[in-house]
Amino acid sequence: MDFESNYDIAATAEFIRTHKFTRVALQFPDDLLKDSTRVVRVLRKRLQSLRESDTTGSGDERDIGLYVMADTAYGSCCVDEVGASHINADCVVHYGHTCFSPTTSLPAFFVFGKASIGIADCVESVSQYALENSKPIMVLFGLEYAHSTQQIRKTLLESSTSCRSDISFADVPSPYMFPSKDSKKLNGPQEAVCGCSNNSNSDEASGTIYSIGGLTWKLPEGQKMEDYLLFWIGHDNAAFANVVLTFNACEIVRYDATKNQMVTDLSQQRRILKRRYYLVERAKDANIVGILVGTLGVAGYLHVINQMMELITAAGKKAYTLVMGKPNPAKLANFPECDVFLYVSCAQTALLDSKEYLAPVITPFEATIAFNRGSQWTGAYVMGFGDLINLPQVQVGNQEEARFSFLKGGYVQDFENQENVEEEQEDLALANATEKALQLRDNCNILIKGDAKSGAEFFANRTYQGLNIPDENTTPQPFVIGRKGRAAGYEDENNKH
Incomplete structure (x- = not known):
């Protein structure tokens, strides 16, 4: 797959141009940072061509600034709005694996990437798994394989080895997101690019909508996730662990696209x-x-x-x-x-x-x-x-x-959180600090913490409390001139040698 298609250069430029963003933050994880300069060069060239092809004269003629962000303060799967605010960015373009968590103040455009996958081998694995089980199957996948879900579903329907019609696919999320103003609607389903579900009347019939990691799907009324078998396409990463823990009552198998094989032993994840x-x-x-x-x-x-x-x-x-x-x-x-x-x-x-x-x-x-x-x-x-x-x-x-x-x-008996009792017993707690201090067990060098109820009480129980001036010595003391020079060799040390 060519470079521009893998990084969705055309869709990214169209998103920036349509919403008239002039300061764009490009967020790269560590493993994709090597391609950042090339992405900026190709994206700037694409934006320039869109400006020149705009014959209506309604486009914004201001230059569009592209800023590369790396080394996020938190997880690279989340949109780094704090880093983007340092350059007053209008939006963030997020590259690589994402958790699809809603943003607070900035719109975001996601480039999931397009990992390679063997369509025929994946369809064969899904068909074989469907023939061996009688329950309906829900196919979930990592977002890096979202580009191939339509082709997998189409090939699966045309395959003669599978006669099952109850194989459903989760919907691919929209690549863009705007900040949520209402905290009560954080888990609302995102607009899907395409409906991959097999339910033809999913828009009319009532049912339950599920969402995880950006993927959304709808189950008919009366059905639960426990009634389905989950087929995951992707790596054994944080997104897969999220699925295993959330739907721990379902039978789950994983298809490893890099090795073209099925993984059915999930005992480690269940543990x-x-x-x-x-x-x-x-x-x-x-x-x-x-x-x-x-x-x-x-x-x-x-x-x-x-x-x-x-x-x-x-x-x-x-x-x-x-x-x-x-x-x-x-x-x-x-x-x-x-x-x-x-x-x-x-x-x-x-x-x-x-x-x-x-x-x-x-x-x-x-x-x-x-x-x-x-x-x-x-x-x-x-x-x-x-x-x-x-x-x-x-x-x-x-x-x-x-x-x-x-x-x-x-x-x-749990600690009773009463402010009046705390104030009355504060002096008593400090007086008994030596009884609750750190102790040695079995004459070993293993420290056991006391039952401190607050940080102040824990600090009072410590034998070392920092470089504090002793209360009994309150008279002024003359200052002492310290050593001069570098730590590698002070002046007085050189004189001795």
């Missing part, structure tokens, strides 16, 4: 759900929660942060909001007082789970289960926080009642 349930139980016993801001561009993120803050506070726990860009174990280790971290980000970057993290990192959906007394996990899993915005206000149960902790193996 993730069990791990997430364990982290929910860990979060229930937490006293201090750090809310990690994982995005500054996805619409509704401020609403969710405030919603999580209210939920944590009502549950009798202390919450702190942290902004640090892309989180990693080294960054989170700077906040040892946090028993658990809550990561507010897009659906495809929300799962942060590694043995290197000193404290578990949960999602907003998992927080609603952990901090809502009396809630039970039904098995349904929500990755994007857009669905949580539309949920009714969470009613937190009575915190005075003891609850059973599976990790501690007994009943525990």
